[in-house]
Amino acid sequence: MDTFHFVVWILSFCCLVQSDIVYKSLFHRMPKLRMTVFPIKTLNNLSVEACARSCVQESSFDCQSFDMDNKIQSCRLHNNTHESNDMALIVSKSTDHYRTYFEGLFHRLPNHLLTFDHKRQISEISVEQCARMCVLEVTFRCLGFDYEVKHKNCWLTDILPSASHGLIPQVNTDYYERQSSGPLEYFLNFGYGSLQQLEGEHIYHKTVMGVSLVACAHLCLAENSFKCTSFDYVFDDKSCYLSMYIAANVYGLVTTRTDDKNVAHYEYKDNYLRRFYPTPYSAVLGHNEKTVTGVTPSACARKCLEENNFICRSFDYQVKEGTCLLSTKTGSDVGGLISQGTSQVHHFEMKPNFDCSGHLKGSSGYLASPNWPRNYGHNLNCSWTIMVPKFKIIKVSFTHLQLFKESRKSCIQNSDRLLIVDKEQVSCLENNVREFISQSNIITILFITNSKGDAPGFRLQFKTDWACGGHYTDTYGEISSPGWPSGYPPTQNCTWKIEAPPTVRIYLTFVKVDLEEHIKRSCHHSSYDVIEISEDSANSSTFLCGRYDHLTYNSTGNILYIYFTSDSRVEKSGFHAFYTFVYNKLLSNNSNSTELYDSNFTYKLELLPTDIPESGNYSINEVSEESPVHYIDLHLQPTAETPIEKSNFTLQTERLPEIFRIEKDLHLVIVILAIAFSLVLAVLLGVIYLTCRHFRRLHLKECQQKGPLYLFNDDDSSIYDKDNVMNGEAEKSRDRDSESQPSLADVSFINPTYDGSSRQLLLPSCTSIPSAVNS
Incomplete structure (x- = not known):
């Protein structure tokens, strides 16, 4: 390849990949091997990623592979591979060989042929070399190739299946399709064939005519009336058949009929696939x-x-x-x-993992060592940061952890190590560790390797959870039982300590409490599942058990302990609570009082964190409309019958300020007046009804004295009865018509492969629902 062609290829390749590409993903690692020939170019003090980038961006010659000496970090670029003529690889203790992996840019469909009208044919080359030829082709835009496995013939093409009316079945010939970056990248191409029809079921839920293959994929992704998981595309008439079924739901694809050769089946690939x-x-x-x-x-x-x-x-x-x-x-x-x-x-x-650093957020995720599930490389220095919401912790579960050990000792200097930094505490993990639980909501994972040996590495899954205990000194905080709201584990013994500055009190609110009910026993620490609240050794504890909605607790000091204990029998949702510090300026003049209201302040009916100044010069008289308002919930009531022993909880009917008592009295007066008005109205209507009934009886009595009164004569009565019978038959007929028409309820997801029997959901209704399924 001359320099001009290579420059053109570089420009086209830059359009193919993003600026943040991992260059080593374009190469396949062959550990402890090296080329037998001298390199064309040698670069020193480079990492594997930098060496791979140098090979891709090399313009003075065609770099096809490189050797990486891990001991001295020497990068040796070659203009050929071991698949070239008279080339071979030999064993090397400290060197790895990397060859290009352009094959990974294509999707392989075995036993398929795209076309007999190709743009270029190359003989006696490997699949990797053929893929490389397609990527580097500059005389036309190569979109894929057919490869004859037996004769090693490579046929490059510039057309897609939509331009050649589909794929042709051909034994010992594989079609390699250039991977798309549009809607089609979310779908797996299974080649020719279509979904099998099931008796009594609508396989296709929507049909669109005259659209392109890319548009069909986009329609499936955008469908919201049902969950589109696959589609069949007919190339001849450009028709798109959307379905909520995959091939596994209908016993596979139909590939035997000749009219299926112009049909291709595509299935959606989720995050796992x-x-x-x-x-x-x-x-x-x-x-x-x-x-x-x-x-x-x-x-x-x-x-x-x-x-x-x-x-x-x-x-x-x-x-x-x-x-x-x-x-x-x-x-x-x-x-x-x-x-x-x-x-x-x-x-x-x-797919191999290439990430060596990152910043991960969210409630859960996965992480693996570079090159997983193969052995990791040498001289790595990787760092990942995991962050979850505040007041929560991170649970790390390892499916595998196996690092190279030079001796029986691990976690020694200059060895392969996996470190976790949590609150400035560094933990070095041994092989086969299964779990790590953080103390904070942010951890950093460090992975360091040397040049001496390698191993499979690690793969982990992390998720967020509530801490089982902790020490809280912030002005505002949240605590919950582990697993909330999905349910706490058995045999838990958690302790939370909330410590405020001196003379500052703690206002605690339980939004929800759902623990095991205590049957015929008092609520204390030795039975069932229980929450214990204690301030110091001098005061007796307050216990919570059972089920409550919204409870508040006002401390008398600046330290509060919360203990949660669960047994091994019954587990419920748990509890969720939050706290805030209440400074003396928000308390009444009586220092011994635990009241949380004052007539000089404005309160609102919810609890939100606010920063209250702690300066000694701050006084109540200086509070204005623009000053911070402390939000306190004054209307929290228990909803369960389970008693609370030694209630320090604020039940607001006993501690309402005067303004709220006036409001309460006013509401009571309004309710009484409304009830009185309803009674008077009911009495008046009763009198009117009795009066009308009395006069009607008098009128009927007068009529009876004149002769009998018939509402209907015999003819009218028979016609009336006949009309009623006809009307009843008409209603039944409409009901039968409604049941005979297809409805959305008639369309159920049948999974005969997994369920073992067909299931159909029939929901009777008075009105029919038009079916959204097109056969």
């Missing part, structure tokens, strides 16, 4: 470590990611049986994948 490289109609049969039946492909991917008994690197999925086969092997480990022809067994290989 997007972590894998899919290869349809292929497998690593005979190497599975674990088998799971009756699951979807997404559930199979999740089980592979969360497997902790072995390192799951790939899985095979059998569509018709819904069977998931987890494996520690990939295609490269067993000499290549086994083609399954038209048998619907698909292979999924886990």
Whole structure:
């Protein structure tokens, strides 16, 4: 390749990737191997990422691979690979060989052929070399290629399946499709075929005619009337068939009819499936470590990611049986994948992790060492920060943790180490550690490796939770039982200490309390699940158990202890509470009083954190309308019958300020007047009714004296009865018509593969609902 062509390729390649690309993701690592020839260029003191970037951006020659000496951090660039003629690799203790991995930029469809009208043909090259040729092609825009496996022929093309009316089944020929960055990147192409029809079920829920393949994918993503999980696209008439079913729900795809050759099936890839490289109609049969039946492909991917008994690197999925086969092997480990022809067994290989740093937020997430699920590289210095909401903690669960150990001792200087920094405390984790629980809402994970050896590394999952105890000194804070609101674990013994400055009191509010009920026993610390509130050793404790909504507690001092204990039997939701400091300026003049109101202040009926000045020069008289207002809940009442022993809780009917008492009396007067008015009105209506009834009886009596009174004669009565019977039959007929028409209730999600039997939900209704399903 000359310099001009390479510059053109660099420009086109920059359009392909983003500015924050991980360059080493374009290379495949071959550990402890190196080329036998001298390099074209040598660079010193570079990391693997910097060496990979130098190879990609090299313009003086065509860099196809590089050797990385981890001991001296030397980067050696080559203009060929071990697949070139007369080239080979030899064993090296401290050097890794990296070859280009352009094959990863394409989606492989085995036993498929795109077209017989190709733009360019290259013979006797590997798949990787063919993929590289397609990416580097500058005379036309290469969008994919067909590869003859037996003869090693590479056929480059500039057309897509939509331009060639679909894919053609062809044994021993694979089609490699350039991965898209638009709506199609969220879907997996299964090649020719369509969903099977189930008797009595509408497989397709919406049909759109005359749209492109990309537009069909966009319609499926944007659909909101049902959950679109797949679509079939007919290339001849550009028709799009959206469905809430996947192939596993209908026993696979139909691939035997000739009219299906112009139909392609696409399925949505969720967050789990997007972590894998899919290869349809292929497998690593005979190497599975674990088998799971009756699951979807997404559930199979999740089980592979969360497997902790072995390192799951790939899985095979059998569509018709819904069977998931987890494996520690990939295609490269067993000499290549086994083609399954038209048998619907698909292979999924886990994508390697390339992140060596990051800032993670959210309630949960995953993290792994670089190159996972393969061995990590040398001379790494990675750092990740995990942050969850304030007042919560982080629970880290390791599915795997295995680092290289030079001796029996671990966590020594200059060795491979995994460190977690939490509140300026550094913890070095040993191999096979399963869990780490933080003391704060922010932790930093450090991963440091040397140049001597490597190992699989680590993979973890983190999630946020409420702390089981802690020491709180902030003006405002929140506490909850662990697991809130999903439920606290059994045998918990948690202690929270809330410490305010001297002379400052603590206002505690329980928004919700849902503990095990104490049956025929008092609420104390030795029975069932209980909350104990204590201020010091001199005062007796206050106990909470059972179920309450909104309780408040006013401390008499500046220190408050909250104890939570659960037994091993029954677990409920738990409790959620918050506290705030109440400074002396907000208390009444009586220092011994625990009242939280004063006539000089304005209060509102909720509790929110505010910063109250602590300066000694601050006085009540200086409070203005623009001054901070302290929000205190004055109307919190218990809702359960379970007693509260030694109630220091503020039950506001006993401690309302005068203004609220006046309001309460006014409301009582209004209620009494309303009741009195209702009684007077009822009496008046009763009198009117009795008077009218009396005069009506007198009138009927006068009529009876003149002769009998018939409301209907015989003819009118028979016609009336007849009309009633006809009207009844008409209503029944409309009901039958309504039940015969299709409705949304008639369309149920049937999963015969997993449920074992068909289920259909029929909801009777007076009016029919028009079906949104197009057959």
